[in-house]
Amino acid sequence: NQKPAATDNAPEMSVVIEHDISKAPEAVRKLRQEIIDAAASGDIEKLRPFIAAGQKEFRIDGNDGEDPIATLKSYSGDPDGLEVLAIIIDLLSTGYAHVDAGTPDEAYVFPYFAGKPLNTLTAPEKVELLRIITAGDLADMQEYGNYSFYRIGISPDGKWKFFTAGD
Secondary structure, X not given: OOOOOOOOOOOOOXXXXXXXXXXXXXXHHHHHHHHHHHHHOOOHHHHHHHHHHOOOOOEEOXXXXXXXXXXXXXXXXXXXXXXXXXXXXXXXXXXXXXXXXXXXXXXXXXXXXXXXXXXXXXXXXXXXXXXXXXXXXXXXXXXXXXXXXXXXXXXXXXXXXXXXXXX
């Protein structure tokens, strides 16, 4: 893991890619496992306590003050939100990008692809990415150079910060 060089001008986003979940803080590991267990239950409502715990900070794309669980369900190809639960498990099954350490935006972001230029992915990393997205999605993302599918952010103190897409 390399630390970015210090500069006198505005800080750039620092990113450390890590594949070993045991290196994440205990609070991050605990919430990650609780979200996986809730998602594996097949009941999207079991995610609500984790969203509520981070409510002040929690961001979800497309949620205009609506119920965040309803918003999550709306991303799913089925009415019960099962597809989005599967996606959540897949995202949390990858390594993570530790971003913006020491700032209010600090987060552990799953999958780690969100913190890495796609043109730097190795063949095994591309295989891992293709477990989450299609080859067509990858081709589109490579055109822009970065991962733009869903991502999950967890704060160092174990709060669910976001479920978003984009770059």
